Each structure stands twice: as structure tokens, then as C-alpha cells.
Amino acid sequence: MLEEILMAGFGGQGILSTGQLLANAGMMEDKHVAWIPSYGPEMRGGTANCGVSISDQPISSPLVTEPTTLIVMTRPALEKFGKAVVPGGRILINSSLVDQDIDRDDVLVMKIPANKIAEEIGNPRVANNIILGAVLELTGIVKIESVVESLKKVLPPRRHNMIPANQEALERGAALAKELK
Amino acid sequence: MSKILMKGNEAIGEGAIRAGCRHFFGYPITPQSELPHYLAKRMPEVNGVFLQAESEVSSINMVYGAAGAGKRVMTSSSSPGLSLMQEGISYLVGAELPCVVVNIMRGGPGLGNIAPAQGDYFQSTKGGGHGDYKLITLAPESVQEIIDLMAKAFDLSDQYRNPVMLLGDGVLGQMMEPVELGDIKDVKQTEKTWAASGMKGRNKPNIINSLYIQPEDCEDMNEKLFAKYAEISGKEKLWEEYQLDEADIVLVAYGTAARICKSAVDKAREKGIKAGLVRPITLWPFPDNVIADAASSANNVLTVEMSMGQMVEDVRLAVNGTCPVHFYGRSGGMVPLVSDVLAEIEKLAAGGDR
Secondary structure: OEEEEEEEEEOOOOHHHHHHHHHHHHHHOOOEEEEEEOOOOOOOOOEEEEEEEEEOOOOOOOOOOOOOEEEEOOHHHHHHHHHHOOOOOEEEEEOOOOOOOOOOOOOEEEEEOHHHHHHHHOOHHHHHHHHHHHHHHHHOOOOHHHHHHHHHHHOOHHHHHHHHHHHHHHHHHHHHHHHHO | OOOEEEEHHHHHHHHHHHOOOOEEEEOOOOOOOHHHHHHHHHHHHOOOEEEEOOOHHHHHHHHHHHHHOOOOEEEEEOHHHHHHHHHHHHHHHHOOOOOEEEEEEEOOOOOOOOOEOOOOHHHHHOOOOOOOOOOEEEOOOOHHHHHHHHHHHHHHHHHHOOOEEEEEEHHHHHOEEEEOOOOOOOOOOOOOOOOOOOOOOOOOOOOOOOOOOOHHHHHHHHHHHHHHHHHHHHHOOOEEEEOOOOOOEEEEOOHHHHHHHHHHHHHHHHOOOOEEEEEEOEEEOOOHHHHHHHHHOOOEEEEEEOOOOOHHHHHHHHHOOOOOEEEEEOOOOOOOOHHHHHHHHHHHHOOOOO
């Protein structure tokens, strides 16, 4: 079992921290994990992406060049990485931000209006975790509870009031993915 | 103690603090900037000194000063910055000063790029600056191994009064992995009776210098250094053997390239190809005897590097003609894929031309 997840979008969308949250959850389940950011000559507001590898075996290279799962938060990210996903893999698109389609029938494509659902939950900042919830459901890579436990560790105590909304976001995403399955 | 997720660059900083290092002088450069960033925050918490110098040349000479005063001291940079430090490193060796120098390598030559590479093997292991000398060079492959090796780096440096290089690449610096930090222990440091830290009842001042104006004296110094290097070669080699049982094809790789090779070895074994790996952890002293042993019962040796082929020269010297030594590498910031290395192994197993 090796899941290689690439999350891609713009700086400021919480891509890197969502990746760290997932890696942390994998670590809490005693899995082998690695996280690596893109660290090109980036600028504030420019592209940002990170790779998260989770496995029951030691991870050879943490660089994710052929993702099993791709999360895209911007149109350029879809154009850049859409073709790299392995056949049989998954592409999750935040359709609140990306209105483009991808012309591939060998991968599962799931469009999630994450920002719209986040508004419904009452907190626009939980959008990423809606998509993350769907990834967890589709891959079974870590449990939602582990992500919630990680939130308790990575968030400072003054932000712990954000945890219920994040948990709801994860569960909403997972429910959407379940329907698709 | 539970595991935490940590970046390689941060782990170098934390490992240094835990090894008793309280002085850091450096200048930022990608992909190692998280290290000075981390120590800028962490050093004041332990009453240490963090100083961002105006250049790499200044950093390494500040290291000379602190090392001369007998303090555990570290600097760090990435490839082009290390080129700037070479004169200072040579002076540190000449004055027999201990320190730890970190190089998180990036693509070169020249300004190159900031992607991960292993093109500074020669610079680190063959001298780098002027004169006859060696740096003890440690090459970790994971964030955990960084933590485990930092104390070793400072201890070796103090014991042999020689700079130690910690050599990684951009992947190792940038990646986050789970680490077990362990308890903070009291660090036992050797007494530095040679340090220029006050007379303390002595009649003769300690002088830190690398000037040996008489050739006879300078030759004596070189011979002293190389007697030390002979001792280090005999005692301090570190390596990992991976799946070497009955290995027909022996891979040799270090750092990030070695991780990729381990995966390729596993996949080759699944296909019934008897491949194995020797991973040098000290690049100098080079574990040549281990490679020679593994090669003596193998059909082929394959060196894999993120360069155009540098360590392969040491592998050839170690194997000394007992079997063919092949090379596969990517350079300029490109990282080999597991599938690429596996394809090379399969070609060798099939006996075909590579």
C-alpha cells in the first residue's frame, strides 16, 4: 500500500498545511509518511503544491511525480498535473474555484464545490478539509478520527474551537465520496 | 516519547542544539534556509548565539573564531555558499579546529538551481579547499538519521580536531518525516586544553594558527594530519548493508539516491533478481572494504547518484577490477525514479548492454 497524494493550488489556500495535517494523521496511525513542498523560486500568491506519501513500507522518494491522488484548487494546477495521475488514480477538483473539465476516462474525477459547502457549514476556511474528507473515504488511507486528533496537536489551543467545523467538513466530504462509490 | 513531524533542515538545527552546539553563524540560501530560520528562534531559548553574517565568507571565519575559543559551532549553506567557504574550511583544518559544516546540495555548477542534487561529493570528500586534507563527511538518508548523526558529527569533530561535513540534498532538507527526538541528555564534551580561551594559570599562551612558514614544519603538519586520517579511516567508517544476501548486483548509493535504490532493490527481488545495496553513511572515510567484499561475490556493481558520477570513482577504486562497475545518474536537480533504477538493474540482470 503506497498512496502518493499531490495537492496543488495557489499560496494562501492552505495547501501545505492541509498536506501536513494528512501526514501527521498518517504518522499517528504508525504509518510511514513523508511530506515535501514544491520549493521552486516561488512568490507570495504564486503556485504552491506539496506531496504526501503514506505507506506501510518505508518511503523511497518523497517526491510525488506520478500521484495516485491529485487535489486541485486552481485551473493551472489541473492543467499542470492532470496528466501525471496514474491510470486508476483519482483527481479531486474544487469546483468552486475550477470550472474546467479534464479529458481522462482512466481516472476517477470528483468535483466538489468545497467553498460552497464550507459556506453552508458556516466557515469558509474549512474548504480544504471537505476535499480531504473525500480523499480519506476514497482511499481509506487514514481514518477521519486520526485527522481530528492531529488537528488537536497542530492547532494552538486558542484555535481548538475550529475543530468541530473541521470535523463536519471532513465528514461532509466523506459522505459525498461515499455517494460516488 | 512520541514521534513528531519535522523538516530535515529543522532536524539538523535541533540535533545540533541537543549535541551542545550553542554557536551558529550562517547566511541564508535555498534549500537550507529553514535551518538558520529554526536556529534564529531556538538558539536564544538555550542562551546560544545565532548570527546571520553578511556573507558565507564571514560565516566560516566566525566559525573559526568560535572554534578557536573551544566552542561547539556550526554553519550551514547550500552548494554555491560552500564554494565561498572553502578557504575558511582549509584554514580550520590547518589550525586543527573542530566544527560542523552543513551542505544541503542543490543543482550546479554555477548558480545552477535550487533543486536537490549530489554534485558536491568531490568538493566534500576530496578536500574542496587548498592543501592536503580530508573532511569527515556524513550523509544521512532520513530526517531520523539526521537527528541520530548530529551528536556523532560534533563528537568526531572534537575528538579528531577536524571539521565534519554533514552532506544532504534539497529533498532531505525540505521533506518532513516522523522523528523520535528522545530525551535531552547532558552532553559530555572533551576538554579543549588547546583553546584560546584565557591563560587559566598557564605560562604559555595557546595560539590558533595555520601558518607553517618553514616547509619542514609544514610537512610535519601534513604528516600529523594524515596520521590522524589513517586512524579515522581505520575506526570511523559507517555504512548500511541492505539485501546483500547472495546479491549478484550490488548497488552503491548514498542519501536520497539510496532511498530510491532500496525501493528498486525490493522490486528487483520481487522479480527474482538478486540485487542488494551498500549505503555509505560516511562518504569519507569511504567504506571501501565493505564494497570490495560485496563486489567479490557479485557479477555487477551499479552506482547511482544525483550527479554525473563522482562517488563512482571511489567505488571503482574499492572494487579494483574484480567486477564491472556501472553508473546511473541524473543531474542538475533531477531525481532518479525507482522505475529508472529498476530498469538499469534489469538490463544488468539480462546481461545486456546498458
